[in-house]
Amino acid sequence: MTWRTKLMAVAAMGGGAAAGYLGLVSGALPLDVGVGRRTRLLGPQVVDIRAPREAVFDVIAQPYLGRATRAMRERIRVLERGSDMVLAAHSTPVAGGRLTAVTVETVRFTRPERVDFRLVRGPVPHVVESFTLTSSGAGTRLVYEGEMGTDLWALGERWGHLVAARWEQTVAASLASVKQEAERRTTLR
Numbered sequence: 217m218t219w220r221t222k223l224m225a226v227a228a229m230g231g232g233a234a235a236g237y238l239g240l241v242s243g244a245l246p247l248d249v250g251v252g253r254r255t256r257l258l259g260p261q262v263v264d265i266r267a268p269r270e271a272v273f274d275v276i277a278q279p280y281l282g283r284a285t286r287a288m289r290e291r292i293r294v295l296e297r298g299s300d301m302v303l304a305a306h307s308t309p310v311a312g313g314r315l316t317a318v319t320v321e322t323v324r325f326t327r328p329e330r331v332d333f334r335l336v337r338g339p340v341p342h343v344v345e346s347f348t349l350t351s352s353g354a355g356t357r358l359v360y361e362g363e364m365g366t367d368l369w370a371l372g373e374r375w376g377h378l379v380a381a382r383w384e385q386t387v388a389a390s391l392a393s394v395k396q397e398a399e400r401r402t403t404l405r
Contacts, residue, residue, distance in 0.1 A: 243318045248341035252369035256376055258345060258362035258384060263391045266355040267398035273328040273349055275398045280304060280323055300325050303336070308386050319343075333362075339379050340366050345387075358394065360387055 265272050279288040280302045296303040301324045310317045319338035325331055328349060335343035342365030350357050364380055366372035 243320075243338045246337050246339070246341065247367065249367045250341075252367055252372060253342070253365050254367075254369065254373045254376065255342070255363050255365040256373075256380060258343070258364055258380060259360045259387070261360040261384070261388060261391060263358045263360075263395050264352060264355060265358060265395045265398050267402040269349045269351050269356045270328045271402055272356045272358060272394065272398045273325075273331070275394050275401070276331050276347060277325055277327075281325065295320070308382075310382060340364055340376060342366075343383075356398075358391060360391060 274282075278284065279292045280294055281297070284292060291307050293305045293307075294302050295305055301322055303320065303322055306319045306321060308317045308319070309315070317339060320336040321338075321343075322334045322336060323331065324334075330349065331347040333343070333345040335341075343362060345360065345362030348359045348361070350359075364376055364383065366376035366379075368375075
């Protein structure tokens with residue numbers, strides 16, 4: 217093998233590794249081999265909202281079941297809609313906004329106390345999550361909890377830690393947005 221052939225082989229392997237990484241990060245190349253599955257908890261994250269439970273539920277459900285704002289249509293695209301469940305693609309900027317991760321999830325609605333999410337396609341093979349809403353004093357307590365699973369033993373576990381950190385940041389931002397909008401709608405009444 218000549219040095220030129222070796223260099224081309226190394227470049228091809230490097231390009232393949234980079235393409236695989238970009239595919240995993242963006243969710244375009246999901247990896248679900250079912251071997252060496254490790255799970256970890258997501259959350260809990262708890263937010264107290266000064267708004268009735270039904271109003272909070274409506275804010276969460278609106279981009280899926282109702283008419284989404286333009287900003288929400290850029291982040292959430294409903295692919296299929298049923299009476300109490302949708303299949304939706306969620307777009308999230310990653311890598312400093314240079315990439316967009318797209319996850320596809322089922323979202324099930326149990327009015328007014330619960331919204332459940334199950335990952336269909338994304339950067340990890342398994343995620344289940346829930347938003348649970350309970351009446352609390354003059355408002356609503358929203359609790360986020362979930363579970364994330366990765367394959368390939370310790371390697372997958374390390375990948376899961378990286379994904380989970382960004383995942384939970386995204387959820388925290390979403391919960392803050394829900395809180396702000398539900399409280400805004402309540403003060404307008």
